[in-house]
Amino acid sequence: MRTLKLVALAAAIGAASAAQAADSYTLKVGHFLPSTSNAQVNIIEPWCEQLRQESNDRLKCQLYPSMQLGGTPAKLADMARNGVADIVWTAPAYSAGKFPRVEVLELPFMLPYGGKAGNDIIWKFYEQYAKDDFKGYKVLSVFGDGGMDLHTRGKAVKTLEDLKGLKLRASSRTAAKTVEALGATPVSMPPAQMTEAISKGVVDGALASWEVVPATKLDEVTEFHSVAPEGQHAIGYTVLTMLMNQKKFDSLPKDLQEIIDRNSGPALNDRFATAWDKAMDTARNAAPAESRVAIDADAYKAMQDAAAGVADVWAKDASENGIDGKALVEGARNLSSATR
Known part of the structure; x- marks a missing residue:
């Protein structure tokens, strides 16, 4: 009888363990920056740890930085939709045309500098x-890069005239239109490519957030970093x-x-x-x-x-594609002006 009880107990423990194992889930999380990046170390990893703790080890993450799941940054959104990854961290603008409405937030001088200031507006928008941009996805976060500045080698940019003749990396088609309107030549590329492009003279600098400077070693290939007047909105946003x-x-x-x-949210x-905000301040102060x-x-x-005309052209193009671009520009400006 004792032996039978022990066998039954062992079977029950085994069944419970099997049930718990069956009720455990590992989420594949992919993104485009190195494992040492601010996004992974200070946000994604702690967030995953929070999920693990709150779920008593039933919910875990397996991280795939630097596009380790294959493809390019432009494919990340599709990888999440198609199940290649369970979760991705990406920029909607990398998938040009797939997320048209949030492009309005990337228009020049639309949003204030800073993670907190920008993110509140972006989430409300x-x-x-x-x-409707994100139908078919479970949206965990929509936020911003804190605003972009000009980082250049060989020539400091203090005025509009200084931009003429420069080739500058742009993160998106909206950023490219901004660079072009300012008199420079845009060259679109993801963050991982811009440092090498600048070091080889393919471009003269980049329109980029201070947050990305350490991760991409942008400070090692640029000599000058333009600083906007206090209280002004950012030249561009991602x-x-x-x-x-x-x-x-x-x-x-x-x-x-x-x-x-x-x-989430x-x-x-x-x-x-x-x-x-911490990463931007640290990078800026280190320069x-x-x-x-x-x-x-x-x-x-x-x-x-x-x-100024970039927004008008964007609104016209959006309207031609069945989206009320003028209303979106007005809505974004109203949300942004409320923070001033």
Whole structure:
């Protein structure tokens, strides 16, 4: 009898262990930057750890930085939709034309500098105007890169005139139109390629956020970093997002879905904002004082005037594709002006 009880107990323990194992899930998370990047170390890894702890080890992440799942940054959104990855961190603009509404947030001088300041506006815009962009995805976060500045080698940019003749890396087609409107020649490429392009003289600099400078070693190949006047909106922005395969989310038990939900949206945006603001300040302060070139208010106003038509062209193009571009521009500006 004792032996039978022990056998029954062992069987019960084994069944419980098997049930627990069957109720465990590993999420494949892919992105385009190195494993040492601010996004992975300070946001994605802690976020995954939070999921693990709250789920008692039932929900875990396997990270694939630097496009280790294959493809290019432009394919990340499709990889999440098709289930190659369960979650991706990417920029919608890398997949040109797939997320047209959030492009308005990348128009020149639209959003304020800073992770927190920009992210609050971006999330509100997403909820009010851009949900149709993300049909078929479980949206975990929509945020921004904190605003882009000009980083150049060989020539400091203080005025609109200084931009003429320069070739500058642009992160998206909207950024490219901004660079062109300012009198420079845009060359589109993802962050991982811009440092080598500058070192080889393919481009003269980049329109990029301070946050990405350490991860890409941009500071090692540029001599000058333009600084906007205090309180002004950024020359350009890159919208970023974490997207989850909807079927994968739907397949999870209800309690695990709830864990993901309460750690996503504004909560995840706040994680990004805190880490982004710290990283931007650290990178900016690490640059030698003589490399930081101030753009005065009059010169900045001239840049704003030169780029003013970009929004009008964008709105016209959007309307031709069945989207009320004018309403989106107005909506984004209203949300942004409310923060001033």
